[in-house]
Amino acid sequence: MPAEPPTLAAERAHLAESRAALRRMREHAAGLSADVAADWVSRQFLESLLDERVAALADQPDTPLFFGRMDRDAASAAGPAGEGEEGLPAVMYVGRRHVHDGDEGRPLVLDWRAPVSRAFYQAGPADPMGWRLRRRFGFQGGELTAFEDEPLDGGPLGPSRILTEEIERPRTGPMRDIVATIQPEQDVIVRAEPARTVCVQGAPGTGKTAVGLHRAAYLLFTHRERLSRSGVLIVGPNRAFLAYIAAVLPALGEVRVEQATVDDLLGAPTGAEPAEVSAAKGDARMADVLRKALWLHVRKPEDGLVVTRGAARYRLAGHEVREIAAGLRGTTRYASGRAAFAQRLAHRILVLMEQRGEAPDDRVQDQVARSRPVKQVLDQVWPKVTPEQVLYRLLSDAGFLRAAAKGVLTEDEQAAIRWEKPARSHRSARWTAADRALLDELADLMTRTASLGHLVVDEAQDLSAMQLRALGRRCATGSATVLGDLAQGTTAWSARSWKEVLAHLGQDGEVTELTLGFRVPGTVLDYAARLLPHVAPELERPRSLRPGAGALDVRRVPALLPAAVAAVRAALERAGSIGLIVPDADADAHAAALADAGIAHGVLGPESDGTGRVLVVPATLAKGLEYDHVVVAEPAAIAAAEARGLARLYVVLTRAVTSLTVVHEADLPAELAP
Numbered sequence: 218m219p220a221e222p223p224t225l226a227a228e229r230a231h232l233a234e235s236r237a238a239l240r241r242m243r244e245h246a247a248g249l250s251a252d253v254a255a256d257w258v259s260r261q262f263l264e265s266l267l268d269e270r271v272a273a274l275a276d277q278p279d280t281p282l283f284f285g286r287m288d289r290d291a292a293s294a295a296g297p298a299g300e301g302e303e304g305l306p307a308v309m310y311v312g313r314r315h316v317h318d319g320d321e322g323r324p325l326v327l328d329w330r331a332p333v334s335r336a337f338y339q340a341g342p343a344d345p346m347g348w349r350l351r352r353r354f355g356f357q358g359g360e361l362t363a364f365e366d367e368p369l370d371g372g373p374l375g376p377s378r379i380l381t382e383e384i385e386r387p388r389t390g391p392m393r394d395i396v397a398t399i400q401p402e403q404d405v406i407v408r409a410e411p412a413r414t415v416c417v418q419g420a421p422g423t424g425k426t427a428v429g430l431h432r433a434a435y436l437l438f439t440h441r442e443r444l445s446r447s448g449v450l451i452v453g454p455n456r457a458f459l460a461y462i463a464a465v466l467p468a469l470g471e472v473r474v475e476q477a478t479v480d481d482l483l484g485a486p487t488g489a490e491p492a493e494v495s496a497a498k499g500d501a502r503m504a505d506v507l508r509k510a511l512w513l514h515v516r517k518p519e520d521g522l523v524v525t526r527g528a529a530r531y532r533l534a535g536h537e538v539r540e541i542a543a544g545l546r547g548t549t550r551y552a553s554g555r556a557a558f559a560q561r562l563a564h565r566i567l568v569l570m571e572q573r574g575e576a577p578d579d580r581v582q583d584q585v586a587r588s589r590p591v592k593q594v595l596d597q598v599w600p601k602v603t604p605e606q607v608l609y610r611l612l613s614d615a616g617f618l619r620a621a622a623k624g625v626l627t628e629d630e631q632a633a634i635r636w637e638k639p640a641r642s643h644r645s646a647r648w649t650a651a652d653r654a655l656l657d658e659l660a661d662l663m664t665r666t667a668s669l670g671h672l673v674v675d676e677a678q679d680l681s682a683m684q685l686r687a688l689g690r691r692c693a694t695g696s697a698t699v700l701g702d703l704a705q706g707t708t709a710w711s712a713r714s715w716k717e718v719l720a721h722l723g724q725d726g727e728v729t730e731l732t733l734g735f736r737v738p739g740t741v742l743d744y745a746a747r748l749l750p751h752v753a754p755e756l757e758r759p760r761s762l763r764p765g766a767g768a769l770d771v772r773r774v775p776a777l778l779p780a781a782v783a784a785v786r787a788a789l790e791r792a793g794s795i796g797l798i799v800p801d802a803d804a805d806a807h808a809a810a811l812a813d814a815g816i817a818h819g820v821l822g823p824e825s826d827g828t829g830r831v832l833v834v835p836a837t838l839a840k841g842l843e844y845d846h847v848v849v850a851e852p853a854a855i856a857a858a859e860a861r862g863l864a865r866l867y868v869v870l871t872r873a874v875t876s877l878t879v880v881h882e883a884d885l886p887a888e889l890a891p
């Protein structure tokens with residue numbers, strides 16, 4: 218066997234030493250006892266913390282313990298004992314977590330999220346940040362097999378082979394983390410200050426989703442205590458997408474991040490409606506209409522209030538009751554306003570009691586507030602209502618809608634959102650996705666929605682103003698990472714500007730644009746970009762990290778189904794995942810054709826992630842996903858299936874990592890012409 222090159226041997230020795238140290242750290246943690254806890258509850262808590270710590274220190278044999286190394290330049294490293302300024306070692310290894318040598322506490326591997334590790338991602342010849350060399354390691358199944366050096370004191374760096382290989386490594390399952398190869402412009406977003414909301418406009422495959430997930434991991438590392446208390450939530454477009462990204466954060470050691478769709482948060486729709494109606498209901502002006510509609514329920518009192526206690530009667534005149542209601546109206550949330558109204562009425566009665574020489578205490582005030590006469594006034598003036606009751610009334614009662622929408626919605630707009638045939642009551646009403654956002658707004662007008670510490674919103678361009686407001690409430694006291702691509706907006710209410718999105722979300726934030734695509738090879742990206750002037754002319758044309766790479770094959774075929782099967786069969790000759798993306802209406806036919814041809818496959822559904830190397834993907838579910846080889850069947854039908862069909866086609870054509878085959882029986886959409 219040829220001798221191993223000395224550098225590789227030395228790096229492997231460091232890996233072995235780090236692994237041994239991690240084992241010791243784990244043994245040490247496992248030996249810690251929760252007995253120091255003062256009581257049973259604290260002991261349980263401490264035990265679970267220790268279990269978590271032991272689990273976190275497990276060495277996953279397939280996951281490299283470190284993926285990079287940095288060598289300081291001579292000037293910075295010339296400190297005592299080989300340590301440079303700030304006590305930093307002359308050499309540092311960067312990995313998924315800290316590993317230190319138990320005896321001396323010497324760091325063997327530094328966590329990628331530690332401030333010092335920033336240099337691994339950011340240093341370059343233009344600004345070496347005190348470092349001389351960056352080394353990237355190649356691994357195979359946990360074994361260190363290669364390395365690549367990037368001198369930081371020389372000329373400009375070429376593209377990293379390890380990065381390209383990582384991108385082209387065949388996909389076998391869900392999304393992987395990119396912690397070893399985060400690029401400088403991505404790193405800036407990942408490490409942006411926690412309090413800052415960042416918004417990323419990114420062309421297909423520029424790493425928006427990856428960046429959002431790594432930012433969540435970074436924030437949890439830097440502000441663990443605060444954020445694990447207040448919570449971090451990732452919001453994605455559908456279950457299939459969430460299943461696809463689900464493994465990334467656990468691989469980075471973060472298991473406490475929630476993932477949800479907007480439907481999960483606001484409630485699943487039980488009804489459907491035309492897109493124009495949803496668009497009208499999704500308009501931000503609906504917030505004004507709802508506020509008005511709710512507060513229209515507070516009515517002027519007709520009579521005063523009479524409370525009897527024993528033989529005594531206490532009376533508040535109508536104008537006094539009116540004044541109290543008027544003083545509260547609109548100054549609080551509806552539910553707390555109702556409670557405060559009862560208390561204020563009771564307080565005034567208490568004052569009358571005192572004037573008569575009684576000495577009532579707080580308990581008496583509470584009793585009066587809950588008494589029958591007060592409740593009667595309350596129900597008449599400030600009735601208890603639910604969001605469903607208010608929205609039902611608004612959408613079914615033309616007069617009430619007119620009163621609430623006066624000066625905000627035109628007659629036509631009112632007619633558009635009104636139900637033609639209302640259900641019999643709010644209980645039997647069918648609520649659409651757009652209604653769910655309205656109900657959430659009403660619920661918040663009644664009682665404040667709890668806010669989380671940080672929200673990552675992916676594919677944010679597809680959310681309506683009212684949905685964004687609903688998400689904004691959930692990060693009102695925190696910050697957000699907003700990710701999306703205006704060119705991939707496929708809803709009737711898709712955003713036209715990120716400024717507006719941020720305004721609806723109620724967050725101040727800067728918009729950063731990513732245009733370097735990692736996923737899609739140059740030839741394929743250029744083909745898809747022919748659609749860009751038609752879907753989002755204001756956006757910059759995306760560039761690919763692999764400009765010369767990729768195979769594009771566009772074929773007119775006499776019969777679509779057999780041609781799609783043949784294209785899938787050809788892709789099966791190569792390594793990696795295969796997505797056959799088809800118009801939604803044709804998914805069953807394509808699945809049947811594959812089955813007839815004896816090709817094992819899964820079919821992606823809204824609630825399922827689909828399994829298998831070959832997946833039939835309805836076009837409307839392709840967003841955010843990727844496959845090594847993509848076969849697109851009948852682009853014209855995909856484009857014709859919906860109002861923003863060209864944007865859908867743009868999404869569909871940008872899912873391939875290695876090859877794209879387009880088969881079509883009908884003419885291609887004219888916009889795809891060169």
Ligand SMILES: Nc1ncnc2c1ncn2[C@@H]1O[C@H](COP(=O)(O)OP(=O)(O)OP(=O)(O)O)[C@@H](O)[C@H]1O
Pocket residue numbers: 380383384393394395398399400403419420421422423424425426427428702705735736840841842843871
């Ligand atoms: N720095 C990187 N190193 C390695 N792979 C990367 C890097 N950045 C992105 N990728 C890979 O590129 C692919 C696309 O990334 P991602 O899905 O995050 O992009 P996106 O901008 O969300 O795309 P889309 O808008 O099309 O959904 C993924 O496979 C991701 O792992």
